Amino acid sequence: MEKIVDYFSTHTDEYFMLLGQHIGISILTTAIAILIAVPLGVLCSKKAMIQKVFERFFGLLRIVPSLAILMICLPILGTGIKPAVVALVILAVPPILMNTTQAFLHLPAATIEAATAMGMGKARIFFRVKLPLAFPLMYAGIRTAIVEVIASATLASYIGAGGLGNIIFTGLGLMRVDLLYIGGGSVAILSLLTGFVMDRIYQSATKYQRI
Amino acid sequence: MKAVELVHVDQKFPNMSYKALDDVSLKIEQGEFVTILGSSGCGKTTLIKMINRLYQPDKGEIRLFDEEISKKDPVQLRRKIGYVIQQIGLFPHMTVYENIATIPRILKWDKTKIEEKVQEMLHLVGLEPKEYRNRYPAQLSGGQQQRIGLARALICDPDIMLLDEPFGAIDAINREKLQNELKSIHSKSKKTYLFVTHDIREAFKLGTRVIVMNRGKILQYDTPEEIRQNPADGFVSDLIQTMEDAPGTGNEEL
Numbered sequence A: 001m002e003k004i005v006d007y008f009s010t011h012t013d014e015y016f017m018l019l020g021q022h023i024g025i026s027i028l029t030t031a032i033a034i035l036i037a038v039p040l041g042v043l044c045s046k047k048a049m050i051q052k053v054f055e056r057f058f059g060l061l062r063i064v065p066s067l068a069i070l071m072i073c074l075p076i077l078g079t080g081i082k083p084a085v086v087a088l089v090i091l092a093v094p095p096i097l098m099n100t101t102q103a104f105l106h107l108p109a110a111t112i113e114a115a116t117a118m119g120m121g122k123a124r125i126f127f128r129v130k131l132p133l134a135f136p137l138m139y140a141g142i143r144t145a146i147v148e149v150i151a152s153a154t155l156a157s158y159i160g161a162g163g164l165g166n167i168i169f170t171g172l173g174l175m176r177v178d179l180l181y182i183g184g185g186s187v188a189i190l191s192l193l194t195g196f197v198m199d200r201i202y203q204s205a206t207k208y209q210r211i
Numbered sequence B: 001m002k003a004v005e006l007v008h009v010d011q012k013f014p015n016m017s018y019k020a021l022d023d024v025s026l027k028i029e030q031g032e033f034v035t036i037l038g039s040s041g042c043g044k045t046t047l048i049k050m051i052n053r054l055y056q057p058d059k060g061e062i063r064l065f066d067e068e069i070s071k072k073d074p075v076q077l078r079r080k081i082g083y084v085i086q087q088i089g090l091f092p093h094m095t096v097y098e099n100i101a102t103i104p105r106i107l108k109w110d111k112t113k114i115e116e117k118v119q120e121m122l123h124l125v126g127l128e129p130k131e132y133r134n135r136y137p138a139q140l141s142g143g144q145q146q147r148i149g150l151a152r153a154l155i156c157d158p159d160i161m162l163l164d165e166p167f168g169a170i171d172a173i174n175r176e177k178l179q180n181e182l183k184s185i186h187s188k189s190k191k192t193y194l195f196v197t198h199d200i201r202e203a204f205k206l207g208t209r210v211i212v213m214n215r216g217k218i219l220q221y222d223t224p225e226e227i228r229q230n231p232a233d234g235f236v237s238d239l240i241q242t243m244e245d246a247p248g249t250g251n252e253e254l
């Protein structure tokens, strides 16, 4: 316990730098994953063929452990943040993709028909009606993804991408349990906290469903 | 000038033994209130959806005010046609106010004008604005949702109103009120209404003309008196019989 307190007083700057890196890499990854998975999910909801192809593809990728993906990326992308982001994006895309596909497949047909009949154009219907109605399920996918990414970003430290994983790997190297607690604990708390904040946003954004 | 004109319109859906619309020709004068009767699956909704281009006919032509609609931009066309959809279809993520104000907002009406019009519409359908304007559809009963659907369709005072069983979920007393309200809106507006219903009494009360359909065909299209006195065939006379057999209940369902 003392050692833990000691670490925080001597390594404050380093700790917050690593924490910042961890959060940064998680946000970057999730953002890239959203940019890939949401349009792809919309596309999948329109064409059953495309949906099959991508679900298989990402289903397969998911079986490969993140660490293995990291290692495969290494010779191609070198060390550092790039291979880490690629590996984490591969991890984050499937839940967002699947949920987006399902969300757009199950939009209320009568509401879309009413919107069309009122004289709303395609783009307007997409942004004002379809997207908001698909949002809850999409958001649940994003939440799953971000929490997974935060946990898995720990591994990324192994190939020099920084983040809280550094503390853990240092702890492993030096056989210092206190560092493992600090590193592991921080990642866990960050995950939980993110999940909690995401849930609060979800609650207020979907109030209309539960009154 | 005819407000609505269908010329030999055919519509067939897959896996159906009969056509949803079978060589339907129809002329509706501007200012008419046409009610459409017929048993379930006879093509009433299909007929309505042809007019705002939700469906494209397999064969035939549809004209509104002498203009062939297949040549017009569907979005612009639909803004001039009010549509109360059978399944209501309110936007669940928008309040009552936002639902009703959707098209006025797209048309960039002045804010105070939208506010006034929404209030007027809510009064018209018998819902107190203060109480209801900020509710979400999930907070309304089925009948109240239907009335919001009606308000949403009426707000732009469209040239043609398509109403697909708009009062289906509304109790007898409120239904009576809304019928009278709708009738008076119609006679003030001089617009053309098409109104689908299963309630024969409602059809004969509201309609300046009544369409009786069966299996994709129009059996008779005439004034209520004429249909009553000279039913075109057995189906129509049976239909009228059901109304005369049970006087006063006002809820004969086909």
Ligand SMILES: Nc1ncnc2c1ncn2[C@@H]1O[C@H](COP(=O)(O)OP(=O)(O)OP(=O)(O)O)[C@@H](O)[C@H]1O
Pocket: B013, B014, B016, B020, B038, B039, B040, B041, B042, B043, B044, B045, B046, B047, B086
């Ligand atoms: N989009 C569609 N795809 C396939 N079949 C359809 C479609 N729309 C309607 N039909 C079929 O066409 C026929 C006529 O349907 P329509 O909805 O016009 O009936 P309706 O007279 O409105 O009936 P109800 O009184 O039950 O609303 C029905 O047999 C229906 O199954």
Ligand SMILES: [Mg+2]
Pocket: B044, B045, B046, B086, B164
């Ligand atoms: Mg119908």
